[in-house]
Amino acid sequence: MYTKMLRIKCGKAGLNYLLKESAHDGSGKRNQYLTGVNMVDGVSYFKQFQYYWDKADDCHETQIRHIILSFSDRELDPKNPAHIKFAHENFTAYIAENFPNRQALVGTQIDGSEGLVHCHAMVNDCDMIDTSCFSEEQRTFGFLKRTCNKYFEERGLKRDLGRNKDVQTYTQFERIFEEKVAEYNKKKAELTEQLEAATAAQDAAKIEAINAKIGKLKEPYNYKMHLTQRIQEAKEAATDYADFVTKLEEKGVIYDDSGKHNKFQLTEDEYHRFCDKDFPKKGVCRGKTLNEELFTREALQTYFDSIQEQNEDANVMSMVDTISDEQEQEEVEDVIVEPVEETKAETWRDASYMDAILDYPDDYEGDLEDEELAAAGYADDNEDGELSDEEEEAVLQRMRAVIMQAQMTGEAILEREAEREDEDDFLPT
Numbered sequence: 330m331y332t333k334m335l336r337i338k339c340g341k342a343g344l345n346y347l348l349k350e351s352a353h354d355g356s357g358k359r360n361q362y363l364t365g366v367n368m369v370d371g372v373s374y375f376k377q378f379q380y381y382w383d384k385a386d387d388c389h390e391t392q393i394r395h396i397i398l399s400f401s402d403r404e405l406d407p408k409n410p411a412h413i414k415f416a417h418e419n420f421t422a423y424i425a426e427n428f429p430n431r432q433a434l435v436g437t438q439i440d441g442s443e444g445l446v447h448c449h450a451m452v453n454d455c456d457m458i459d460t461s462c463f464s465e466e467q468r469t470f471g472f473l474k475r476t477c478n479k480y481f482e483e484r485g486l487k488r489d490l491g492r493n494k495d496v497q498t499y500t501q502f503e504r505i506f507e508e509k510v511a512e513y514n515k516k517k518a519e520l521t522e523q524l525e526a527a528t529a530a531q532d533a534a535k536i537e538a539i540n541a542k543i544g545k546l547k548e549p550y551n552y553k554m555h556l557t558q559r560i561q562e563a564k565e566a567a568t569d570y571a572d573f574v575t576k577l578e579e580k581g582v583i584y585d586d587s588g589k590h591n592k593f594q595l596t597e598d599e600y601h602r603f604c605d606k607d608f609p610k611k612g613v614c615r616g617k618t619l620n621e622e623l624f625t626r627e628a629l630q631t632y633f634d635s636i637q638e639q640n641e642d643a644n645v646m647s648m649v650d651t652i653s654d655e656q657e658q659e660e661v662e663d664v665i666v667e668p669v670e671e672t673k674a675e676t677w678r679d680a681s682y683m684d685a686i687l688d689y690p691d692d693y694e695g696d697l698e699d700e701e702l703a704a705a706g707y708a709d710d711n712e713d714g715e716l717s718d719e720e721e722e723a724v725l726q727r728m729r730a731v732i733m734q735a736q737m738t739g740e741a742i743l744e745r746e747a748e749r750e751d752e753d754d755f756l757p758t
Contacts, residue, residue, distance in 0.1 A: 331397075332398050334468070334470065340378055340379075340392030340393045340453075344374055347449055348434075353440045354441070359438060362435075363437075366421060366424055366434075367431065367433070368432055377432060378392070381460055386460070391462060394452045395450070396449070397447065398447065398450075407446045413437060413439065416437055416446050417435070419480070423477060423480045424452060432452075432453040432457065433451060520542055521543075550603055556582065556612075556614060557624075559582045560580075560619070562580055563580045563582065567633070568633075577593075581595060582596070590615045590625075591616045591625065592616070593614050593616065
């Protein structure tokens, strides 16, 4: 799995990227599934996000956090509808669980250059309770990768770790090492106890046999395995070859790419984190020796070239932050979606709005016919784009139900908000 998070200042542009962008493969079908988290059916997504953007402080510049999750074809088959649905439902639930109190729009697609299953989540950076931004931890790549990997692994997904699928990750190596150390200590303690008993009984034959077993015990450390895990961790964390070299240094690996063969070696400090023996002066290993398919100079360069291709969607969105206020006004008008039937009383909707969205022509400006207005449950014919008092009250009533589902502390919030004197600052609960 590949994960990434982007910061978007122009929230409307981010929503339009997911809703109005043409399919990258020319198929005409951008989203296989589209689901709102803490959203109300039948109301413009943009207006629902804008409700909280307007409440944020002036210094709150970020409006959306764009979270991207991509699966290799060895993890999920893009030709299998059940796999696509699995990705969408679980990623939507992951967003709702790990970024609570926030609105989000989640789309799952297979329109990339490689045709892989990938998901986009446009998450409102404004908390629905206090309009606060993402926490410092939530903004980190480590939090995103750790929680997302764990969430999908717990639901049965076998992760693809790259071309060498059997290589363990950094945290797995440390866990395995700790388990082996515990097992080694347990065996040694048992033999030591037996040796003491044999010594007390003055049983020479048994003492000799137990000492022989103790001598055969091997401490649970493997230099090449240790080095391999650090290289793999640096590889997974890097965005390109130059970044890989930097990450190696951070992981305690000395890298030499100056000769015919690239070479790796653990630093002395990293080595002594797991082994008390003297530092091996001849601990240099060629990439070819460690893994010819993964760690040679050519294999690494090929790998990072493929990473650049996988980042196509992310590179497109990295330009969104540069959109000026003037360009923002020229964006496509709000997309209004007809309400869909409720499924479960959960914090996220297990339903797709994609077909309803794609039915609207590209030049749609937000005006609906009377029948469509009635079906949507409200009118949106105000020139200034604002809801009427009756429409806003209807929306707030529906949003109250959604938020109460999403918040464990809904009753306490309702009591606190009811005490506010300024009705314009009232937060629907």
